[in-house]
Amino acid sequence: MTARAFAAVDLGATSGRVMIERLADGRVDLELVRRFPNGPVERSDGLHWHFDALFENIVAGLADAVRREPAIESIGIDSWAVDYGLLHGGALLAEPFHYRDERTAPGVEQVHGIVPFAELYRRNGLQFLPFNTLYQYRVDPRLVDADAALLIPDLIAYLLTGRQVAERTNASTTGLLDVHTSEWDTELVERLSIPASVLPELVDPGTVIGTLRPELAARIGADLPVIAVGSHDTASAVVATPLTSANSAYISCGTWGLVGLELADPVVTDAARQANFTNELGVDGRIRFLHNVAGLWLLSETVRAWEAEDGTVIDLPRLLSDAAETGAEVPLFDANDPTLSAPGDMPARIAALLGDRAPTGRPAFTRSIVESIAAAFADAVQAASALSQRDIDSIHLVGGGSLNSLLCQATADRSGLPVLAGPVEATALGNVLVQARARGAAPATLEELRRLISRTHEPVSYRPR
Numbered sequence: 001m002t003a004r005a006f007a008a009v010d011l012g013a014t015s016g017r018v019m020i021e022r023l024a025d026g027r028v029d030l031e032l033v034r035r036f037p038n039g040p041v042e043r044s045d046g047l048h049w050h051f052d053a054l055f056e057n058i059v060a061g062l063a064d065a066v067r068r069e070p071a072i073e074s075i076g077i078d079s080w081a082v083d084y085g086l087l088h089g090g091a092l093l094a095e096p097f098h099y100r101d102e103r104t105a106p107g108v109e110q111v112h113g114i115v116p117f118a119e120l121y122r123r124n125g126l127q128f129l130p131f132n133t134l135y136q137y138r139v140d141p142r143l144v145d146a147d148a149a150l151l152i153p154d155l156i157a158y159l160l161t162g163r164q165v166a167e168r169t170n171a172s173t174t175g176l177l178d179v180h181t182s183e184w185d186t187e188l189v190e191r192l193s194i195p196a197s198v199l200p201e202l203v204d205p206g207t208v209i210g211t212l213r214p215e216l217a218a219r220i221g222a223d224l225p226v227i228a229v230g231s232h233d234t235a236s237a238v239v240a241t242p243l244t245s246a247n248s249a250y251i252s253c254g255t256w257g258l259v260g261l262e263l264a265d266p267v268v269t270d271a272a273r274q275a276n277f278t279n280e281l282g283v284d285g286r287i288r289f290l291h292n293v294a295g296l297w298l299l300s301e302t303v304r305a306w307e308a309e310d311g312t313v314i315d316l317p318r319l320l321s322d323a324a325e326t327g328a329e330v331p332l333f334d335a336n337d338p339t340l341s342a343p344g345d346m347p348a349r350i351a352a353l354l355g356d357r358a359p360t361g362r363p364a365f366t367r368s369i370v371e372s373i374a375a376a377f378a379d380a381v382q383a384a385s386a387l388s389q390r391d392i393d394s395i396h397l398v399g400g401g402s403l404n405s406l407l408c409q410a411t412a413d414r415s416g417l418p419v420l421a422g423p424v425e426a427t428a429l430g431n432v433l434v435q436a437r438a439r440g441a442a443p444a445t446l447e448e449l450r451r452l453i454s455r456t457h458e459p460v461s462y463r464p465r
């Protein structure tokens with residue numbers, strides 16, 4: 001059988017990738033074409049994303065992909081959520097802000113002053129995160145000059161095709177989507193004095209957004225359609241998480257660990273609000289009932305600080321194996337402590353939380369981080385189970401974290417549940433499966449798509465000890 005090929009643009013908070021994925025004989029295989037660094041850049045007015053560089057890398061990566069695989073049929077784009085670019089007359093008004101920028105505090109106060117959080121939660125179903133788009137909009141002085149506000153994947157799709165849309169899974173992270181109807185909550189938008197005219201038409205994953213603008217088609221070397229996928233990276237990751245039953249929880253672990261369940265209906269109870277669980281929209285109208293836990297961010301920022309101190313690159317596998325030797329009896333800290341959110345000296349901030357319990361050597365300090373993340377994962381799985389009244393019998397851990405065996409084992413040990421790790425590239429796989437399905441090259445239901453993933457990517461199993 002000839003393979004059907006698709007291109008995935010998958011942007012994470014620390015790196016972006018362009019990948020080719022091929023479907024043939026009931027398998028889906030990946031080829032990495034280009035990986036490029038990403039991260040916060042400090043400007044005079046705060047933390048931003050280096051958007052021009054990202055876009056250039058995407059276009060160059062797509063051109064490479066088409067050179068390697070002329071049979072590519074379409075392009076899908078996913079990224080982290082909540083951040084956006086403002087457009088006026090089709091031009092970007094400013095470089096998009098990074099969600100870790102700390103300018104949003106007054107926005108939170110203003111929004112909650114107008115719509116108390118309990119009401120907000122009943123309307124949008126979102127956990128409180130200080131960077132949710134609606135808080136960012138409130139403090140963005142340029143919003144009044146804009147004629148469109150596009151989340152990052154939608155912004156890229158617009159620059160590629162010329163069409164402005166809001167893909168629904170990611171739109172659900174703005175806080176402005178009605179959790180019950182999945183439409184813009186126009187009354188909420190009005191109460192918050194956000195100009196409704198900046199909110200584009202909503203589209204579902206699988207919709208053809210448009211075809212490449214002629215000048216980009218010429219650079220990339222093909223006249224390809226851009227198809228909306230689960231453009232929120234976590235939505236794409238959940239598509240390709242090989243959940244086998246309603247009793248499986250998932251952890252999509254990269255910079256963040258997104259811990260939760262896939263549900264048919266939102267849970268917006270007082271208890272869910274108090275536990276800070278979110279009801280983000282998944283592909284095919286499923287609900288991603290989950291909680292954000294600080295994931296590998298804590299480790300990568302720590303390693304970054306140590307590397308700056310040493311002036312050399314740290315061998316991470318070596319550090320983790322040394323950490324494995326130290327034993328699990330290390331002090332724990334709250335991985336979700338708000339003081340750990342911004343970039344900066346992570347070891348010092350963690351040490352401040354641990355006080356005189358802080359381990360002195362780097363391996364034990366690393367172990368403390370890994371065990372604290374795992375403990376937060378286990379707590380979130382338990383909370384998801386209690387809040388949704390569902391028994392959980394296994395955890396699927398996907399994304400970059402699935403390669404960290406110390407973290408996978410610690411999560412199994414602390415939750416008392418088997419952890420099934422992988423695929424590491426769940427997000428890119430989910431991105432492509434939705435494109436392939438839209439083009440008739442993959443089966444119709446999420447369950448069938450997940451069976452395709454389990455056939456191709458056998459998970460690594462960690463039993464609780």
Ligand code: LFR
Pocket residue numbers: 012013079080081082083099232233234254255256258292
């Ligand atoms: C993961 C993620 C989370 C979102 C956070 C910020 O990459 O998309 O789901 O809460 O980034 O956008």
